[in-house]
Amino acid sequence: MSVPETFHGWLAHDAKAAQGNLQWQSFAPKPFAETDIDIKITHCGICGTDIHTLRSGWGPTHYPICVGHEIVGHVARIGSASSRRFQVGDRVGVGAQAASCLRADCEECSAGMEQHCGKGFVGTYNGQYRESGYWSMGGYADYVRVPAPFAVKIPERLASADAAPMMCGGITVYAPLKKNGAGPGKKVGIVGLGGLGHFGVLFAKALECEKVVAISRSRSKAKDAQAMGADEFIATSEDEKWERKHSRTLDLIVSTVSSPDMPLSGYLRLLRTNGQFIQVGAPEDKLPAIAAFTLIAKGCKIGGSQIGSPREIEEMLRFAAEKGVRPWVQQRRMSEANRSVVDMEDGRARYRYVLVNEDHAKL
Incomplete structure (x- = not known):
């Protein structure tokens, strides 16, 4: 050739x-x-x-x-x-x-x-x-x-059309889900339902998490999230007192959004004791400020994740093929x-x- x-x-x-x-x-x-x-x-x-x-x-x-x-x-x-x-x-x-x-x-x-x-x-x-x-x-x-x-x-x-977006979009959420324990018995939230977030819902469901919650500003994509496998949907700009209603319900949150106006303190309130919040969306400016006690009171952790290694990409592709994950x-x-x-x-x-x-x- x-x-x-x-x-x-x-x-x-x-x-x-x-x-x-x-x-x-x-x-x-x-x-x-x-x-x-x-x-x-x-x-x-x-x-x-x-x-x-x-x-x-x-x-x-x-x-x-x-x-x-x-x-x-x-x-x-x-x-x-x-x-x-x-x-x-x-x-x-x-x-x-x-x-x-x-x-x-x-x-x-x-x-x-x-x-x-x-x-x-x-x-x-x-x-x-x-x-x-x-x-x-x-x-x-x-x-x-x-x-x-x-x-x-x-x-x-x-x-090929399904594999292509997995090379970045897919691995960006698959890697932190795997590294942070997503699987049976775990309750996982995915913030944002765009290109990255929809992969988050698909992979969290394929990993057999006990509950997968899609979190977005509005309910415009709620039916799509359900079709992808989400068990619940939270609309932060429409659901009254959503932070209180869903407080201490999630073990892990993967955030794919990248806005300085995101309700970060509210997201952290959703975490259970020792819960983890992993940021993968990369903003062009800073993330919102939070109070230290938001982390201290429940022993929560905030972390980040960047794409994945070639070995992790290969693992993800095999997993997607085995489980029939289709973006x-x-x-x-x-x-x-x-x-x-x-x-x-x-x-x-x-x-x-x-x-x-x-x-x-x-x-």
């Missing part, structure tokens, strides 16, 4: 790209290393991180940039150091991380926590490879080049990337857009 010397993708040249001003252009990928693979992209999910990055919401973005880190495609080229793991034609996925230092003396990498590597973390886009100085480019494109350790095989029973996706043609980015920003996705490269796959 031949690979072109230059790739093509939807490039952003400034913050206005988030308004639907991406341009389909050629770009030079990082120089090919023997530890790399090239992937012929068939599908790429649209993630909220894409929007934040396009508009430089989390800090200055290195333009021009091709975003997209929920990538599925087929291996088109393999470096000699990667030939034991992959063969040309294998269906693989890439999430939000493209590299880490992978050194034996790195506490995180040696422990299988590559996503927390402080010495060599490179995002799948908007990250700089130290060896070459090239900036990483993502999956709104025809091809992507990444170090092979950060690609994973897709189980046969998972459709709610809307497929769009890769040529419709600009409209899809705008619709994503406007909150129209139900619940994840997946771009399909019409030259490489059927819609």
